[in-house]
Amino acid sequence: MADIYPIDGGVTAPAGFRAAGLHCGIKASGKPDLSLVVSDAPAQAAGVFTLNLAKAAPLLVCEKHLAATGGRARAIITNSGCANACTGPQGLADAHEMATLTAAAVGCDVSQVLVLSTGVIGVNLKMDKLRTGIPQAAAALSESGGAAAARGIMTTDPFPKEYAVEVRTDVGSFRVGGMAKGSGMIEPRMATMLGYLTTDATVDPVMLSRALSDACRFTFNAITVDGEPSTNDCVLALANGASGVEITENLYADLFEAFRTVAHELALGVVRGGEGATKLIAIKTTGAATDADAWMAARAIANSPLVKTAVHGGDPNWGRLIAAAGRSGAAFVLDGARVQIGSLILFENGRPFDELAPQAADYLTGKEIAIEVNLGTGGSHTATVWTCDLSAEYVKINAEYRT
Amino acid sequence: MADIYPIDGGVTAPAGFRAAGLHCGIKASGKPDLSLVVSDAPAQAAGVFTLNLAKAAPLLVCEKHLAATGGRARAIITNSGCANACTGPQGLADAHEMATLTAAAVGCDVSQVLVLSTGVIGVNLKMDKLRTGIPQAAAALSESGGAAAARGIMTTDPFPKEYAVEVRTDVGSFRVGGMAKGSGMIEPRMATMLGYLTTDATVDPVMLSRALSDACRFTFNAITVDGEPSTNDCVLALANGASGVEITENLYADLFEAFRTVAHELALGVVRGGEGATKLIAIKTTGAATDADAWMAARAIANSPLVKTAVHGGDPNWGRLIAAAGRSGAAFVLDGARVQIGSLILFENGRPFDELAPQAADYLTGKEIAIEVNLGTGGSHTATVWTCDLSAEYVKINAEYRT
Numbered sequence: 001m002a003d004i005y006p007i008d009g010g011v012t013a014p015a016g017f018r019a020a021g022l023h024c025g026i027k028a029s030g031k032p033d034l035s036l037v038v039s040d041a042p043a044q045a046a047g048v049f050t051l052n053l054a055k056a057a058p059l060l061v062c063e064k065h066l067a068a069t070g071g072r073a074r075a076i077i078t079n080s081g082c083a084n085a086c087t088g089p090q091g092l093a094d095a096h097e098m099a100t101l102t103a104a105a106v107g108c109d110v111s112q113v114l115v116l117s118t119g120v121i122g123v124n125l126k127m128d129k130l131r132t133g134i135p136q137a138a139a140a141l142s143e144s145g146g147a148a149a150a151r152g153i154m155t156t157d158p159f160p161k162e163y164a165v166e167v168r169t170d171v172g173s174f175r176v177g178g179m180a181k182g183s184g185m186i187e188p189r190m191a192t193m194l195g196y197l198t199t200d201a202t203v204d205p206v207m208l209s210r211a212l213s214d215a216c217r218f219t220f221n222a223i224t225v226d227g228e229p230s231t232n233d234c235v236l237a238l239a240n241g242a243s244g245v246e247i248t249e250n251l252y253a254d255l256f257e258a259f260r261t262v263a264h265e266l267a268l269g270v271v272r273g274g275e276g277a278t279k280l281i282a283i284k285t286t287g288a289a290t291d292a293d294a295w296m297a298a299r300a301i302a303n304s305p306l307v308k309t310a311v312h313g314g315d316p317n318w319g320r321l322i323a324a325a326g327r328s329g330a331a332f333v334l335d336g337a338r339v340q341i342g343s344l345i346l347f348e349n350g351r352p353f354d355e356l357a358p359q360a361a362d363y364l365t366g367k368e369i370a371i372e373v374n375l376g377t378g379g380s381h382t383a384t385v386w387t388c389d390l391s392a393e394y395v396k397i398n399a400e401y402r403t
Numbered sequence: 404m405a406d407i408y409p410i411d412g413g414v415t416a417p418a419g420f421r422a423a424g425l426h427c428g429i430k431a432s433g434k435p436d437l438s439l440v441v442s443d444a445p446a447q448a449a450g451v452f453t454l455n456l457a458k459a460a461p462l463l464v465c466e467k468h469l470a471a472t473g474g475r476a477r478a479i480i481t482n483s484g485c486a487n488a489c490t491g492p493q494g495l496a497d498a499h500e501m502a503t504l505t506a507a508a509v510g511c512d513v514s515q516v517l518v519l520s521t522g523v524i525g526v527n528l529k530m531d532k533l534r535t536g537i538p539q540a541a542a543a544l545s546e547s548g549g550a551a552a553a554r555g556i557m558t559t560d561p562f563p564k565e566y567a568v569e570v571r572t573d574v575g576s577f578r579v580g581g582m583a584k585g586s587g588m589i590e591p592r593m594a595t596m597l598g599y600l601t602t603d604a605t606v607d608p609v610m611l612s613r614a615l616s617d618a619c620r621f622t623f624n625a626i627t628v629d630g631e632p633s634t635n636d637c638v639l640a641l642a643n644g645a646s647g648v649e650i651t652e653n654l655y656a657d658l659f660e661a662f663r664t665v666a667h668e669l670a671l672g673v674v675r676g677g678e679g680a681t682k683l684i685a686i687k688t689t690g691a692a693t694d695a696d697a698w699m700a701a702r703a704i705a706n707s708p709l710v711k712t713a714v715h716g717g718d719p720n721w722g723r724l725i726a727a728a729g730r731s732g733a734a735f736v737l738d739g740a741r742v743q744i745g746s747l748i749l750f751e752n753g754r755p756f757d758e759l760a761p762q763a764a765d766y767l768t769g770k771e772i773a774i775e776v777n778l779g780t781g782g783s784h785t786a787t788v789w790t791c792d793l794s795a796e797y798v799k800i801n802a803e804y805r806t
Contacts, residue, residue, distance in 0.1 A: 054729030054737050086725050086737065088753035121722025122755045226708045231726050305708070305793075306801055313802025319524025322489050323634050326457030334457050334489065350491035352525045390708075391802075392795035398709055399716025399794075 002169040002254040004261055010162025012146035013177035014200035016040045016242030019145035021152025024133025026119075026126050027081040034130070035078040035152030036137040037196060038106050043240035044202070045073035045114065046209040048216055050233035056085035057095040058115040059234055065099070065111045071205025074108040076196065076236055077101075077115055077134065078153050080181070084117040084125050085231040094125045101131060105138035116194055118181060118232050119155050150179040153194055156397060157181050161269035167201075167258045169251060174201035174243035176258040180220075180235075180266035182273075195220050195235035195266055197259060202241035207252065212237045215259035219267040223386045224302045225274035226394070235263075271386045276394030280368050281311055284384045285325070287338075287374035293330035294383035297375055300328030301385075308390035311369060316360030318346040325373050336376025342369070405572040405657040407664055413565025415549035416580035417603035419443045419645030422548035424555025427536025429484040429522075429529050437533070438481040438555030439540040440599060441509050446643035447605070448476035448517065449612040451619055453636035459488035460498040461518040462637055468502070468514045474608025477511040479599065479639055480504075480518055480537065481556050483584070487520040487528050488634040497528045504534060508541035519597055521584060521635050522558050553582040556597055559800060560584050564672035570604075570661045572654060577604035577646040579661040583623075583638075583669035585676075598623055598638035598669055600662055604654075605644035614650075614658050615640045622666035626789045627705045628677035638666075674789045679797030683771050684714055687787045688728070690741075690777035696733035697786035700778055703731030704788075711793035714772060719763030721749040728776050739779025745772070 012019050019037045026033040047066055049059050065073070077098055084091050099113040106113075117125070140148075150160035164177035180195040197212065212235065220235055237259070239247075247255045272280050283302045288294035301307055304324040310317040318339040326332050339347040342363040344356045363369070415422050422440045429436040450469060452462050468476070480501055487494045502516040509516075520528070543551075553563035567580035583598040600615065615638065623638055640662070642650075650658045675683050686705045691697035704710055707727040713720040721742040729735050742750040745766040747759045766772070 052726060052729040053735040054725045054740075083722075086722055086750065086753070086755065088738075121720075121726060122750065122757070231722075231729060305797070309798050309801035312798065315802070317524075319486075319489055319634075322457045323455060323524060326455040326634060332456040335491075337457075347489065347525065350489070352489065354525070390798055392798045394708070395712050395715065395793055395795045395798060398712035399718070 001257065002167050004258055005166045007164050007166050007175065009164045009177055010146035010150050010179045011037050011177045011196055011198045012143055013164030014175040014198050014242065016200055016240045017198050018141040018143050019149035020137045020140035020142065021145065021148035022133065022137055022140060024136065025129035026079055032152040033079055033081045034133045034137050035149040036141065037076045037149055038141055039074055039238050039240040041240050041242065042072050042074055042112060043238040044205045044208050045071050045236065045238050046205060046212045047234060047236045048213055050231060052231050052233065054086060054231045056083055056117060056232045057087060057091035058084055058117045059232065060092065061095045061099060061115045062234065065114060068111045071208065072112060073114050073238060074112040075102050075106050077113060078194065079117050079125065079130065080153050080155050081119040082117060082123050082125050083119045083121045083232050086122045087124050090124055094127055097127060098130060101134040105135045114236055116234055118153065118194055121231060146177065146179065153179065153181040155181065156275055158273045161266050163262045163265040165258050165261050167254050169245065169254055172243065172245045174199060174245040176262050178262040178266050180270055182270040195263065197237040197262060199239045200241065200243035201239055201255065202246040203239040203255065207247060208237055208239055211255050211259050214256055215263045218260060219263035222384060223267045223271050224299065225271060225388055268386060271388050274388035275397045276391040277388030278391055279311060279389045281387050281389065282370045282384055283387060284372045284382060285375060286372060286382045287376055287379055288381040289331040289377040289379040291381045293375065294381040297325045297328040297330040297373065298383040298385040300324050301373060302387035305390055308387065311364060312389035312391050314361050314364040316341050316346060316357050316364060318352065321371065321373050322347065325375060330375060331377045333376035336378065338374035340372040404660065405570050407661055408569045410567050410569050410578065412567045412580055413549035413553050413582045414440050414580045414599055414601045415546050416567030417578035417601050417645065419603055419643045420601050421544040421546055422552035423540045423543035423545065424548065424551035425536065425540055425543060427539065428532035429482055435555040436482055436484045437536045437540050438552040439544065440479045440552055441544055442477055442641050442643040444643050444645065445475050445477055445515060446641040447608045447611050448474050448639065448641050449608060449615045450637060450639045451616055453634060455634050457489060457634045459486055459520060459635045460490060460494035461487055461520045462635065463495065464498045464502055464518045465637065468517060471514045474611065475515060476517050476641060477515040478505050478509050480516060481597065482520050482528065482533065483556050483558050484522040485520060485526050485528050486522045486524045486635050489525045490527050493527055497530055500530060501533060504537040508538045517639055519637055521556065521597055524634060549580065549582065556582065556584040558584065559678055561676045564669050566665045566668040568661050568664050570657050572648065572657055575646065575648045577602060577648040579665050581665040581669050583673055585673040598666065600640040600665060602642045603644065603646035604642055604658065605649040606642040606658065610650060610655065611640055611642050614662050617659050618662035618666045622663060622670040625787060626670045626674050627702065628674060628791055671789060674791050677791035678800045679794040680791030681794060682714060682792045684790050684792065685773045685787055686790060687775045687785060688778060689775060689785045690779055690782055691784035692734040692780040692782035694784045696778065697784040700728045700731040700733040700776065701786040701788040703727050704776060705790035708793055711790065714767060715792035715794050717764050717767040719744050719749060719760050719767060721755065724774065724776050725750065728778060733778060734780045736779035739781065741777040743775040
């Protein structure tokens with residue numbers, strides 16, 4: 001295995017990528033609402049898209065363009081503040097026009113443009129703002145534009161998410177960078193909200209798809225804020241070859257590990273910045289009879305409002321963890337089950353250890369919480385899902401989102 | 404069909420039932436924590452129990468006793484303030500002792516006693532309090548004790564839930580009464596929290612089980628507060644024959660309808676009194692390809708924190724309804740879908756009608772909200788699930804439950 005080092009930056013950390021982010025007028029707040037990422041040379045491209053059957057118009061355009069080019073792209077144009085979802089034929093026409101405007105501005109074929117939108121569902125795009133904004137974004141493209149691009153995709157996110165690594169192999173070094181957005185309507189059934197990975201390695205589109213899917217499984221697909229897979233969830237990857245390193249089967253493990261590393265940091269950033277979140281919680285299930293059971297139980301616990309409120313309140317309420325595991329649909333044997341909060345075992349062999357509750361409550365005052373639930377079946381399967389606590393602030397944000 | 408009239412009272416409204424409720428010392432607050440319901444003659448008995456695999460000790464005792472007697476019971480003893488769940492062999496011994504104490508106090512065989520507990524998981528019962536409390540409850544039994552019994556089973560419930568009807572048939576009249584508790588850890592996968600139905604009709608135990616299951620399907624099993632089926636969910640039915648009316652196949656529909664009517668009112672009471680709830684929301688799905696799809700989509704919408712916070716905030720955010728239906732796992736066709744809030748159609752034929760949003764927001768200021776989502780498949784299946792809004796108060800209650 002090659003060595004993987006964290007480096008500064010995000011999507012423009014790899015060579016041959018430029019990006020920009022700016023406010024074009026979609027958001028009334030005046031905050032950035034447009035983001036453009038461009039590969040100087042045509043890049044190999046891959047995407048994973050929401051399983052929500054109410055799929056947004058821009059994702060339909062992405063899928064069409066990736067099919068038409070066989071997995072090649074030059075640019076990703078993203079607006080925030082409007083999801084362009086549930087917008088009918090007009091929405092599809094608008095998503096196509098975003099691609100056309102971007103193609104004209106960066107000088108490529110329209111099929112080489114991928115289009116993403118995020119924000120309120122059911123509202124049409126302000127195309128007049130995009131008609132002036134997209135050329136402005138193209139004019140602002142720079143090799144240090146990754147940070148601005150990461151801001152241009154934010155909605156309720158409290159902070160931008162970007163990360164990058166350098167991979168040093170025997171045949172040379174390449175880089176992987178990425179950015180993500182997402183704070184609500186987050187759940188791990190598929191790619192979560194919007195994620196972007198760039199690399200200056202050369203990767204065959206089929207292998208790029210495989211690396212992206214494999215990396216998402218343990219990162220973007222293993223997080224949840226509120227159990228709500230959105231209409232717009234998508235993670236895209238671009239590989240432009242500017243480093244001169246070509247990913248062969250020999251180097252696949254390195255590419256996967258670099259993708260996983262960047263995607264892991266971005267995905268955890270999404271959870272840390274989850275709507276109303278004050279704590280990052282890792283839910284690990286062990287002792288599961290099957291891999292599917294391990295994931296099913298971990299997701300049920302991670303999405304349990306009673307577990308999330310208990311952690312929020314600093315209450316080591318292991319009974320809620322047992323109850324969520326017991327109702328998850330996974331095989332579960334109460335007498336064999338074990339609950340561990342941090343390093344403290346609070347329930348084992350059918351009995352509580354409530355004398356440890358004060359220590360556990362103290363542990364829960366931290367910002368990063370590790371919880372392990374053994375399902376007691378004697379199986380050896382495990383899974384880890386990351387979630388956040390549920391606070392009154394989550395309710396406030398979502399009760400007042402459009403008002 | 405016979406006529407069904409609402410009457411005053413709850414579990415003691417039918418003839419031949421007595422009940423009591425009091426504080427015996429389990430709750431530190433001094434609020435009622437013990438409830439006893441007794442049929443003067445041995446009653447036919449049936450129960451439906453949680454599907455949560457972490458099933459509480461008292462439910463194991465109920466199932467054992469119902470099997471031993473072939474569906475006969477004299478008494479139901481319930482404590483609140485402690486769920487006696489995840490309490491190991493000691494918990495099972497305690498549940499058995501509750502039955503033994505009750506049998507001695509009311510003068511029946513121990514197998515004729517059904518035992519229920521509700522409250523905090525993982526804490527052992529204060530048996531010394533029950534040893535003095537159960538004889539006191541037996542001494543306090545009265546034909547007007549239903550209201551006290553309904554208070555004795557409450558935990559975080561903001562108000563007691565009881566209801567009763569009289570059924571006037573050609574062969575005489577009989578009554579059905581009931582009470583329920585439940586406010587959090589509520590979801591419609593099975594019987595929800597604790598429900599009790601009594602009738603003075605004579606009903607064969609097999610038919611009683613059938614009537615109870617059929618009635619629960621559209622009532623206790625069609626509600627949710629937070630998507631959390633508990634370790635202690637249970638609904639019990641007792642039929643003592645004191646009215647002289649025997650339920651034959653001819654009268655089954657009347658018994659079912661009376662059970663459904665009482666269970667409906669009690670179940671809606673659970674939702675109205677859901678933790679932090681300010682609104683009762685009926686989610687109806689139509690246009691579903693299968694019955695299972697109709698329920699799956701209705702439950703996904705009813706449990707969606709984004710839908711529940713939007714209603715809480717008075718935001719007619721139909722996009723969240725579409726997104727929840729689209730991710731539910733049910734067949735869904737966006738172009739055929741329709742969203743109706745009250746009488747207002749906000750989305751149809753792929754297009755929003757946002758000009759109606761102010762009217763819809765006005766409608767959402769009410770206490771009882773009806774929402775209909777057509778899944779657009781052209782199918783004819785429908786389902787209705789009742790839920791409540793998600794408020795900051797829910798978070799507060801559950802973050803501070805044990806502190």
